[in-house]
Amino acid sequence: MLYYFFEYLDQLDFPGAGMFQFVMFRSAMAAIFSLLIGIFAGKRIIRGLQRRQIGETIRNLDLEGQYSKRGTPTMGGVIVILSILASTLLFGKLENIYIILMLVSVVWLGVLGFADDYIKIFKKDKEGLKGKFKIVAQVGLGLIVGLTIYFSPEIVVRENTEVRVKNVIEEVTYRNEDVKTTSTTIPFVKNNNFDYRWLVGWMGDYTDTAVWIVFILVVIFIVTAVSNSANLTDGLDGLASGSSAIIGVALGILAYVSGRVDFASYLNIMYIPGGDELMVFASAFVGACIGFLWYNAYPAQVFMGDTGSLTMGGIIGVFAVLIHKELLLPILCGVFFVETLSVIVQTAYFKFTKKKYGAGKRIFKMTPLHHHYQKPGDGSIDALIQKPFVPLAEPKIVSRFWLVGMILAVLALATLKMR
Numbered sequence: 001m002l003y004y005f006f007e008y009l010d011q012l013d014f015p016g017a018g019m020f021q022f023v024m025f026r027s028a029m030a031a032i033f034s035l036l037i038g039i040f041a042g043k044r045i046i047r048g049l050q051r052r053q054i055g056e057t058i059r060n061l062d063l064e065g066q067y068s069k070r071g072t073p074t075m076g077g078v079i080v081i082l083s084i085l086a087s088t089l090l091f092g093k094l095e096n097i098y099i100i101l102m103l104v105s106v107v108w109l110g111v112l113g114f115a116d117d118y119i120k121i122f123k124k125d126k127e128g129l130k131g132k133f134k135i136v137a138q139v140g141l142g143l144i145v146g147l148t149i150y151f152s153p154e155i156v157v158r159e160n161t162e163v164r165v166k167n168v169i170e171e172v173t174y175r176n177e178d179v180k181t182t183s184t185t186i187p188f189v190k191n192n193n194f195d196y197r198w199l200v201g202w203m204g205d206y207t208d209t210a211v212w213i214v215f216i217l218v219v220i221f222i223v224t225a226v227s228n229s230a231n232l233t234d235g236l237d238g239l240a241s242g243s244s245a246i247i248g249v250a251l252g253i254l255a256y257v258s259g260r261v262d263f264a265s266y267l268n269i270m271y272i273p274g275g276d277e278l279m280v281f282a283s284a285f286v287g288a289c290i291g292f293l294w295y296n297a298y299p300a301q302v303f304m305g306d307t308g309s310l311t312m313g314g315i316i317g318v319f320a321v322l323i324h325k326e327l328l329l330p331i332l333c334g335v336f337f338v339e340t341l342s343v344i345v346q347t348a349y350f351k352f353t354k355k356k357y358g359a360g361k362r363i364f365k366m367t368p369l370h371h372h373y374q375k376p377g378d379g380s381i382d383a384l385i386q387k388p389f390v391p392l393a394e395p396k397i398v399s400r401f402w403l404v405g406m407i408l409a410v411l412a413l414a415t416l417k418m419r
Contacts, residue, residue, distance in 0.1 A: 031283035034087035038291015049073035077308020083288035113307035142220030187415030229336035230313025237298040245289035252282030
């Protein structure tokens with residue numbers, strides 16, 4: 001909203017009003033404003049949650065310090081959502097289709113997570129919203145995003161073309177026309193554009209239709225997978241919020257370079273007209289995560305609940321799809337990916353050994369993976385991996401996961417030139 005106000009002032013030659021034309025300036029303001037909302041409004045929201053006795057119900061997982069968290073206010077994801085929405089609405093270009101899709105995603109997933117937490121807390125149902133309803137909602141958002149990308153004339157790219165002299169890239173140029181594409185950036189390879197059309201090229205006359213069906217299915221899978229992965233990662237104080245902030249910084253950089261033809265040309269990636277505006281949203285997202293971390297860091301004064309974790313994960317998935325960088329997610333979201341993989345592998349191995357030997361066995365002492373490091377490796381738990389033998393303190397586990405996340409974020413950015 002402020003963008004339009006200062007645009008009007010700029011037409012009147014009001015001193016300094018032109019600063020709002022620059023994405024970098026508005027991104028900085030969005031991050032700061034979102035952070036301040038998280039800190040100051042967050043304090044009041046936490047008090048409100050305490051007055052209404054909206055506290056976390058703790059399961060007996062036999063973890064050190066577990067019961068000290070009983071009664072800690074939950075549903076703190078409302079702080080994150082409020083911070084993102086307020087900051088983006090103030091500093092973003094609200095007619096930008098990418099900003100619109102991100103705002104829709106925040107509200108959609110926020111309502112989903114809120115419904116899940118509401119059922120757990122007020123209906124006293126530990127299972128929360130049934131899994132099938134969560135999946136339907138996440139699939140619904142994936143359909144909205146995928147179909148909007150397909151139908152909206154504003155979501156286009158200019159594909160990069162290499163000018164080579166003696167097999168050496170001398171220049172990267174872009175086609176004059178904006179096009180719809182199902183191409184995405186793929187890391188580590190020389191020809192860094194992967195087109196989903198290659199998967200269905202054998203379908204002849206039906207290829208054009210089939211490729212968009214495949215693309216939309218991929219969008220649905222990514223939104224659902226990343227949203228649920230973030231939800232699984234939310235098990236230690238500050239782990240999900242800190243990891244999401246790190247990912248948000250990398251996504252903001254990727255959006256900015258993709259939306260600037262000069263940087264896109266240098267990196268030899270697709271140019272996305274209007275995509276740089278997503279940096280404003282990414283900045284608001286990062287500010288919101290850090291503002292929430294102010295209270296969520298160990299020892300947590302508030303938990304985000306599914307209201308926050310489902311929303312954060314979904315935001316990351318949708319954002320990556322919009323900037324055509326979804327194939328970077330296994331690297332960029334490596335912490336989320338490994339956490340989810342640990343649960344899948346543990347469950348599969350337990351079922352396999354139970355069927356084969358009559359008694360289920362474990363690979364890790366406990367999953368998701370972060371809980372594995374909280375358990376002693378004294379043989380009291382029958383697991384293939386016993387290290388570490390001495391349980392690690394929760395802040396140390398979180399800090400190390402953050403460091404891994406930072407390394408992976410830098411690696412994801414570096415892959416744009418590592419080919």
